[in-house]
Structure formats: structure tokens, C-alpha cells
Amino acid sequence: MRIIARFEKGEAVRFVSHLDIQRTFQRAFRRANIPLAYSQGFNPHPQLSFATALALGYTSEAEWFDVKLAEDMAPERFQEAVNAVLPTGFRILEAQAAEEKLPALTALMAASSHEVDFILPVSLSAESVISAFDAMAGGEIFVEKRTKGGMKTVDIRPMLLHYSFSQTADSLKLSVFGVSDAKGSLNIDLLLGALSDKIPGEFSYRVHKNTIYSLDGRVMPQKPVFAC
Amino acid sequence: MDFQLLDKILSSVEKPARYMGGELNMTEKKDAELRFALAFPDVYEIGMSHLGSRILYNVLNMREDTICERVYAPWPDMEKALRENDMPLFTLETKRVLKECDVIGFSLLYEMCYTNILTMLDLSGIPFRAAERGDDMPLIVCGGPCACNPEPLAPFADAFLLGDGEELISEFADAVLAAKRQGLSKQELLVILSKIEGIYVPSFYEPVYDDNGLFIRMERANDAVPEKISRRVLKDLEHAPYLGKPIVPYMSIVHDRIALELFRGCTRGCRFCQAGFIYRPIRERKRETVMEQARALIGCTGYDEVSLFSLSSGDYSEIHELVPEIIDEFEKKRVSISFPSLRIDSFLKDDLEKMQSVRKAGLTFAPEAGTQRLRDVINKGVSEEDLLRSAKDAFESGWNSVKLYFMIGLPTETEEDLLGIADLARKVSELFYSMPKEKRGKGLRLAVSASSFVPKPFTPFQWEPQDYKETLIEKQKFLRAALKGIRGVEFAYHAPDISVLEAVFARGDRRLADVMERAYQSGARFDSWDEHYKPEAWSEAFETVGIDPSQYANRRRVPGEALPWGHIDMLVTEDYLKLELKRAHAAKTTKDCRKGCNGCFGEKYADYCKI
Numbered sequence A: 001m002r003i004i005a006r007f008e009k010g011e012a013v014r015f016v017s018h019l020d021i022q023r024t025f026q027r028a029f030r031r032a033n034i035p036l037a038y039s040q041g042f043n044p045h046p047q048l049s050f051a052t053a054l055a056l057g058y059t060s061e062a063e064w065f066d067v068k069l070a071e072d073m074a075p076e077r078f079q080e081a082v083n084a085v086l087p088t089g090f091r092i093l094e095a096q097a098a099e100e101k102l103p104a105l106t107a108l109m110a111a112s113s114h115e116v117d118f119i120l121p122v123s124l125s126a127e128s129v130i131s132a133f134d135a136m137a138g139g140e141i142f143v144e145k146r147t148k149g150g151m152k153t154v155d156i157r158p159m160l161l162h163y164s165f166s167q168t169a170d171s172l173k174l175s176v177f178g179v180s181d182a183k184g185s186l187n188i189d190l191l192l193g194a195l196s197d198k199i200p201g202e203f204s205y206r207v208h209k210n211t212i213y214s215l216d217g218r219v220m221p222q223k224p225v226f227a228c
Numbered sequence B: 001m002d003f004q005l006l007d008k009i010l011s012s013v014e015k016p017a018r019y020m021g022g023e024l025n026m027t028e029k030k031d032a033e034l035r036f037a038l039a040f041p042d043v044y045e046i047g048m049s050h051l052g053s054r055i056l057y058n059v060l061n062m063r064e065d066t067i068c069e070r071v072y073a074p075w076p077d078m079e080k081a082l083r084e085n086d087m088p089l090f091t092l093e094t095k096r097v098l099k100e101c102d103v104i105g106f107s108l109l110y111e112m113c114y115t116n117i118l119t120m121l122d123l124s125g126i127p128f129r130a131a132e133r134g135d136d137m138p139l140i141v142c143g144g145p146c147a148c149n150p151e152p153l154a155p156f157a158d159a160f161l162l163g164d165g166e167e168l169i170s171e172f173a174d175a176v177l178a179a180k181r182q183g184l185s186k187q188e189l190l191v192i193l194s195k196i197e198g199i200y201v202p203s204f205y206e207p208v209y210d211d212n213g214l215f216i217r218m219e220r221a222n223d224a225v226p227e228k229i230s231r232r233v234l235k236d237l238e239h240a241p242y243l244g245k246p247i248v249p250y251m252s253i254v255h256d257r258i259a260l261e262l263f264r265g266c267t268r269g270c271r272f273c274q275a276g277f278i279y280r281p282i283r284e285r286k287r288e289t290v291m292e293q294a295r296a297l298i299g300c301t302g303y304d305e306v307s308l309f310s311l312s313s314g315d316y317s318e319i320h321e322l323v324p325e326i327i328d329e330f331e332k333k334r335v336s337i338s339f340p341s342l343r344i345d346s347f348l349k350d351d352l353e354k355m356q357s358v359r360k361a362g363l364t365f366a367p368e369a370g371t372q373r374l375r376d377v378i379n380k381g382v383s384e385e386d387l388l389r390s391a392k393d394a395f396e397s398g399w400n401s402v403k404l405y406f407m408i409g410l411p412t413e414t415e416e417d418l419l420g421i422a423d424l425a426r427k428v429s430e431l432f433y434s435m436p437k438e439k440r441g442k443g444l445r446l447a448v449s450a451s452s453f454v455p456k457p458f459t460p461f462q463w464e465p466q467d468y469k470e471t472l473i474e475k476q477k478f479l480r481a482a483l484k485g486i487r488g489v490e491f492a493y494h495a496p497d498i499s500v501l502e503a504v505f506a507r508g509d510r511r512l513a514d515v516m517e518r519a520y521q522s523g524a525r526f527d528s529w530d531e532h533y534k535p536e537a538w539s540e541a542f543e544t545v546g547i548d549p550s551q552y553a554n555r556r557r558v559p560g561e562a563l564p565w566g567h568i569d570m571l572v573t574e575d576y577l578k579l580e581l582k583r584a585h586a587a588k589t590t591k592d593c594r595k596g597c598n599g600c601f602g603e604k605y606a607d608y609c610k611i
């Protein structure tokens, strides 16, 4: 059977790399005695795939994996059994049985939302960050992107679907909706790097991924319509 | 700890998982009466692969009164980040700075990690020299195989723990705790420690040199401290604590699998091998115990590979029962099995075929020398026929990747022995290609690796000179030329500079501490890594301190002359080592002592060995 699950990557494990997460789940499945299905062939491996690779240092409540089991198992029981053995920082938040013919997760996803928490030096006001961002979003946003053929300059503005700032006395948060599909995703680090180039003084930030959306609401929540 | 700053630092360094902790099965303690920092002077992925310190982690954390936390040498990028941000080095578990620990215990696995000890102390604001550390500073202790010649580190450490640590570490912890409760001074504690079997307190001993700077004897501060400090032997391995619930790292480490220790010690007596002498006698675990441990460890870690981890696992008395049993029981869980040190004369084709049904890893053979004569000199009981037969079996079972390990610069080596290496490689290669295509794998990968011989204390070769660096380089070149044109061969060798430095420190005396400190100050770090090794830092340090490294590396010692490690008793007698040296020069082999005792412990410790 096929199970699709959403999990959280918390504070304690935000520096765990994508490759290491795959291993973490494989080991957790073995500890929990989950009957994994293995691929045929010379070097059999479990059929486990992830929707996206989260950038190092981010936290998230929208990580998704897709796994095949050799025997049927109630998704709730799967969730419970795996959560009982996962290391601190990882937790499955929902698990659902999926039909075999459902496309892969990467084919389903369409957009994602992130929340950015700014840590500003005293010399930098929240207002100046907001207005710089507004100005930047008013035109093209060129960034240097590493591709197979070397560094390339690309405009990432079309990937930015919507954004909004929220501000309190001691915090500045940005929520960003961006394209995230099989062809590519809005890179938050590059976006903020471009912002940083337009601002005097250095800021740092923390990123949390909130949601991955699908186009039609299958498996993941449906992508909202943005008027921007 | 400034967590926001830590965050910033971790975001900026390579592989932050090295410093972050929080792995599965990490101790959940936050604090305890005795704070023990288990320090490993190399990077996380190497330190976490070391079985001994993982056992000690379990033993110490089993105690309610103790918290044991890990700390590894920061990679140069992390060191830089810590310095730039004025942040001290911290433990992985609770992010405690080392100064706030009662004990810092360093594991000494390799001489070329020594400078990292200084980095770790430096980044913690702890003075290097024991004499400069007051009672407010943690106690610095060292253990592990390199502690058998403690002298080059003697000025830095308060004490050394010699031999098996399972029992000793607890007795040590008891003593430190008692002293803490009674409010004893460090000096008073050291006196108590010096009376525990297996603990060496270097400040109670003073080396004496002659006018030419040659070490002539060790003087004791008083009669209360033992003349000879003997290592500890864990007599009952069967009931000794093992790994408990071991930590499962997130990032991949060098030895990323479950280690099953079948036995400790080795009976073969290869004359260059320090481990073969300093871990005697051989002590086995029962097969049921090994299987029980395997079950428990797979269950609590989820690892998909176990490795049979002993000095020569193939010698395990029940190896032909154990391997199939492991395969049968764990195959359905898709757990595979590997041997880190396969002896070519001690496994059977059947076992090979079973192993293959699970996963095909590379095969490793270590003939060490190219001719039978030289193999007799070093007492490596492996013949060419054995090797070729095993290789044939392996090829027939579908293997096509083989590693051959050799050493160059061995005592009595000649050109003929080097040519013998190429000869052996050629025969293995021809064997592979002479087999019908359908019966063998596709292309052969024959890795021939030549390391440089480093004479080590407590081996029969402890008196032997090492080849000069220039000679080693010439021999490498010669061998490379001889290997040319052999199908499938890839040749790898070690940087001779580093082997020379290793030889200096392996048989060094206390004055080398000055050299080491000096080299550290000029930037020496991670000396075994080619990209970090700084030859100028070392040559300058030797010069400034006025020490000629070749006196240590290339001088032949006369059996009977005073040795800087002479006050350490690793149980195998000096008489036995002398006898073995003689036999070596006569190219006479000594039998594996599973077949009958050779008397290596002499009379004093005869009852330590139950063989």
C-alpha cells in the first residue's frame, strides 16, 4: 500500500540535511517494524520519496513523504508507530492512504508559503526593510543562481506570488507565497539575499515553512488565488 | 551560552550537524554531580566511529551521579568562527563549556591528532600545561591506545588511564567524586589516583637525559608512587557493559553501522602491530551474547548494517556458526553484515556466498609485505597460495573489487620485496582476467595501498629505525613503476611526511610537548589531513626547541637502552619483545598462540591469560 505523510522538522533538527532526513526515516521505519516494500533488482531499496528538500537551517511543518508498504497498515497506526521512535524534532503530523495511481508528490505540488522572522540590528528599522522589499518587488528581481552550466542570472520575481509583512514592537515577520512545483521553487535565501543587497547594514533571519499547496487540493491544501 | 550567536555560527559553518547534538539515544540528562566531557581530538564523524569511547559514554551515563557529554575537535572553519565570535567550545549534549566540567577525558587513537587537543583546550580557555592549571580547572585525562607512550603529552595531562576502560573509568569517577565531596585539592586527588591500578600521574615522574640529550631514566617524585604503571585488563568481556542504546548520528560517519565486538585482543602476533600486543590476552564473547547484542542494537538504532568488529574477526572461534546465524536472522529485515578486517586465511567460500546474498561490499586483504621472507620477518602468517585461493573464491562468488594493503619500509626490506608487491598484484589481476567472462564480474578494481612502516612502542619493532623520508619517497616511486601496466590496479600511498611525524610522536619523550605546543602556535592542526598539514610549522618547531626528529624516527635503539615509555607496563614483557625481534631478523615465524602459549606475559602476569 502507499502512504503519504506530512511531518514537522523542528528547532532541534533544523541543521539536519535532506540526505540525513531520508536515512533518519528509514531507520525509524526499521525500529518501528514498518513493513516497507523494496524495489526489485540488484540493489533493492525502500520506495520512499520526499516532496521537497528543505534548505538547511529552516524549520517546517510542511514536509511530505510518500512511502510504499509491503503490507496494509492503517495510516493512523503508521503515524503512531513511527512517531513513537522518531528522534526529538521530527514528528508526523498527518498520514493518509494514497491510491497507487496518484501522481508523485512533486507532480502534485504547486506553491508553498514560508514565514520569515527578521532579526534586525538596531541601526535598521522595520519600515526601511518593508519599503526596500516593496520597491524590490515592484520590478524584476535578478539573482545569481547556480545551474548545471555554471552561475546564471535569473529574474525570480515571477516565482513570488504574494507577500505580506506583519510588525509588532519587537518583531518583523514576512510571509511569502511562492511557486513550488516540479520545475522549481522560489528560493527564500536568494530572495532575502537580493533584499540584503538593497539595504545598508546586515540582518539575519529565521525561516519556517508553513504549507505546501497543490493545484487542485488533492493530498495537500489547494493553492489560494492571489490577486497581486 | 548565547544561543542566538550559536545559531548564527552554526548557520555559517560546513556540516553544522557536527556540533549540534540532539541525535537519537543521546543521554537525556541535563546535569549531575560529576560532569565528564568525553573529548575526541578529531572531527565528529571520526570520533563517533570510535567504539571505545562509545562504550565509555554508556558506562559513564549508566551512573546516576555522572553526566557524560561529547565534544569533538572543531573543523578549522568552526574554530575560526568560534574565535571570531569569542565563543568557547561546548559539549554537544547541553552546550556546556568545557571549563564547567569536572573532567575532560581525551581519547588518543592517533598521534597525528595531538595538536587538536591543544585547540580544544585553547578554545576553552584552559591552560595547556597541567602545572599551570589551578584547582578551579577541570582535570585533564587521556586514555586509548596511544596512551601507552604517554610522554609526549605528559606535561599537558593530569593523568592517563591505561588499558581497558570499562572498569577503570568507573573507579576513576568514584575517586574524583569522592574527592569532590570531601573538598580535596587537585594534588590530593592525584595522589589517590596514582594508587589505582592503570592510572599514571605524570607529574610524579621526572625524565632524566644525558649530555647528548638521550633519555636515560625516569625518576619518581617519591616511593609512594609505583615504579611501573601497569595497564588494566578487563577479565570478563562477556558480562562487561557494551554500547547500551548507542547514539545514532544524523550525518553519515566513517563507521556508520552497528559494531559487534566478538573478542578483544589478538593472538597472531604480527610484529609491527601495536594493537596485537597491547590488547592481549584474547577474550571472546559467546555467540549467544553477540546475537543478543545484535538484536538489541538493531532494535534501538534501526541500522541496516552490522559489522564484526575485532582485530581479526575471522579468528572468532564460532565464526562459521555466527555469520550464517546473523544472515538468517536479519536478512528479512534487510540488515547486511560486513567485516572490517578480513583475514584471508580464515574464512570459507560458503561464508562468502552467504555474505553476498545480502550485500556485496569490497574485500580487503592485508598481506602487508610482498615476499614470503618479509612476511615471515613481520610474522604475518599469510601465504601467497592462501591469498590467491581466497581471491579466486571471491571472484567466483562475483566479487570484483579487492583491496590489498601493504607496508613499505619494513625492517630488512629490499627491492625484491617491493617487486614482490607488484608480483602479487599481477597474480591477482591475472587470476581475475583468466576466468571465463561469464563466471566473473565485469571489470576488476584492484586497489593496492602502501602505507609507510611506523615503529611503535610495545611491539618487537620498537627498537627499529624508520626509513628516512627520502627513502620512503624513492620506494613509493619504485613501487609505482613496478605496478604500471597491471590491469585493474589503482595505487594509493600515504604522505611520508606524516608517517615520519607519527614515528616521532609514537616513540617520543616529554620534550616533544614543547615541539607540539610550538607547532600548534604556528598553526598546526588536523595534521593527518593533507589539506591542513603544515610542514613549515613542524620543521620550525623542531628547530626552535632544538630537537632532531630523526633521532626519534630513524635511530636504531639498542635493546636494553632506556625507553621513554619504559615505566609503563603493557603486560607483554620486554624479554618477549626482544626474543621476537631476534626471531624477526632470523625470518623465523612465531605461531598463533591460540595453538599454544608463547609465554608473552612472562611469569608475573601469566594468570591473566586463560588460553
Ligand code: SF4
Binding pocket: B267, B280, B281, B282, B593, B594, B596, B597, B598, B599, B600, B601, B609, B610, B611
Ligand atoms: S600469554 Fe601466551 S596465549 Fe596468552 S596472549 Fe601471550 S602468548 Fe598468547
